Amino acid sequence: MGRSPCCEQAHTNKGAWTKEEDQRLIAYIKAHGEGCWRSLPKAAGLLRCGKSCRLRWINYLRPDLKRGNFTEEEDELIIKFHELFGNKWSLIAGRLPGRTDNEIKNYWNTHIKRKLLARGIDPQTHRPLAAAAAGAPGQQQQQQHYQLEAQKRHAGGAAPGHHHQHQQDRFEVISDSPEACSRSSDDEPRSATPPPPPAQRRHLDIDLNLSISLAPYQPPEESTSSKPPKQEAVAATTAGQNNATAAVCLCLNSLGYRPGVECVCGGGAASRQQEQWARNFLQAAPCYRGQ
């Protein structure tokens, strides 16, 4: 009874992948495609478990990976999507072409969390820390610590090199719509610094005024793709729910980002899990349920 181990531990390698292992994996997937991870290692002549192969491929070897530093635009998108999705890294990754969930998760934990703390924003709730900090002095100290660090870096003390994130500390979070619908007006300011003028605030073309209509999501007119629109379709399939069939696409396209570019979120094949999540999301965040 019970679940069998994903691999025979005694006969598998662990730890860092060698170049040869990488090449074997790449060659095999090129020849046979992805899938059937359990049998892949044996077929490819790898002493790894299927899980490990999958992870290596998805996070490192896939040819469409972007690699390299995150741009400020990506930073802001991650923050925005985290505000929407929480720690649903795969959902976030699905909206950032070329980035993996693991990469985003790591980046969040090492950079963005601190960045938000330095701005006085709780990374989990995306709300100002001030209120929460009253009951959590440790958090306040942490915020002060990160603010100091950010100031130091801003002052020009930052070392060059791979710490690309240092220069990002000046970047403002642009957050327009979410709080407008659900957050009470007596909330603390979202940032210690006054908001920049509107011209600056439109730093990114993100329109998060999500709306969900009864009609299925239609891709932007400009989209010339002949493929059916991929989207995160949320069909209210259960009889207990509203009779209406809601469809919501939270991909970059429908968020107003890169209009005209084909939606790549793969929502057309949205899993039950995603659908369930989206239903939960809509329940938890009624403000996104339409105007």
Next chain:
DNA sequence: AAAGGAACCAACCGCATTTTG
């Protein structure tokens, strides 16, 4: 130059969910 600490990130682990027979 060396030591210690911090930061970074690839990879692992365990659990949840989905698929298959």
Next chain:
DNA sequence: CCAAAATGCGGTTGGTTCCTT
């Protein structure tokens, strides 16, 4: 419908590199 297998996901760990003192 059920159980087992397969897959996917998120949290965590551990090794390496970089920075500071």
